[in-house]
Amino acid sequence: MNRRKPEWVKSKIFAGDKFARVIRTLKDLQLHTVCVEAKCPNLGECWNHGTATFLILGDICTRNCKFCATKTGNPRGVVDYEEPERILRAVKEMNLDYVVITSVTRDDLPDQGAEIYATTVKLLKKAKPEILVEVLVPDLRAKLECIKKVTDAGVDVFAHNVEVVKRLTPSIRDRRASYETSLATLRIAKELNRNLFTKSGFMVGLGETNEEIIQTMREIRDVEVNFLTIGQYLQPSRNHAEVMKYYTPEEFREFEKIALSMGFDYVASAPLVRSSYMAGEFYLKTVKRNVI
Secondary structure: OOOOOOHHHOOOOOOOHHHHHHHHHHHHOOOEEHHHHOOOOOHHHHHHOOOOEEEEOOOEEOOOOOOOOOEEOOOOOOOOOOHHHHHHHHHHHHOOOEEEEEEOOOOOOOOOOHHHHHHHHHHHHHHOOOOEEEEEOOOHHHOHHHHHHHHOOOOOEEEOOOEOOHHHHHHHOOOOOOHHHHHHHHHHHHHHOOOOEEEEEEEEOOOOOHHHHHHHHHHHHHOOOOEEEEEEOOOOOOOOOOOOOOOOHHHHHHHHHHHHHOOOOEEEEOOOOOOOOOHHHHHHHHHOOOOO
């Protein structure tokens, strides 16, 4: 089923000095970004703003979800322990005041990579105490000790995505992922630190119903998540799940209205919204303007 992309899901092409600087910095420091690995439609816009979401723990994911363009395989326990230092260098060179750290899923590691997350966050906070750090973690198998390593590191926003509605989880996400585990990870993070801002998101366009979308919002809010993102699923290649529907900007605005009525502090709902898209602005609009 080939569905023609409507105009509202076509990305703008950006170029400029900041864009070139990001490319040069990432290449020089041998760093990965989720922007590239996941073929994010906002890559040009974010990079032209001089921001990027750093992808730690390599570029090979142990899971094979049908929506994701990231490479899958067995990293065989390999960890680059110098990576946090290179990220710090990149942050300094790019003069960032808000950083997003995410990673592939590393089921091959006993702690799912939690220690490297913690090391990276602590390093950034020590070098630049005023910096705001958001982490977008895999489910960490909802292990309390792994989640605690990350939350104790001093993160400002703890994010994990449920990705799709509950019914579609078995067919779209890797068999080792579960909707319940994702909700548990978010719940545990909030229980560990009541003052921590938590964030989650999911994609639409994979065959879900409006009722399922609303139920997903409600269940995410039930575990006291503060920030919610909803975006249009875009097929990375013919080998990935097909797009079943392109939602209109008006429909996304209605989702936003419904979610806000449930008590979320901030909702980003639009066709090209991704979980880490303009993350700095996302945080600042809520906290710095005293919305919460």
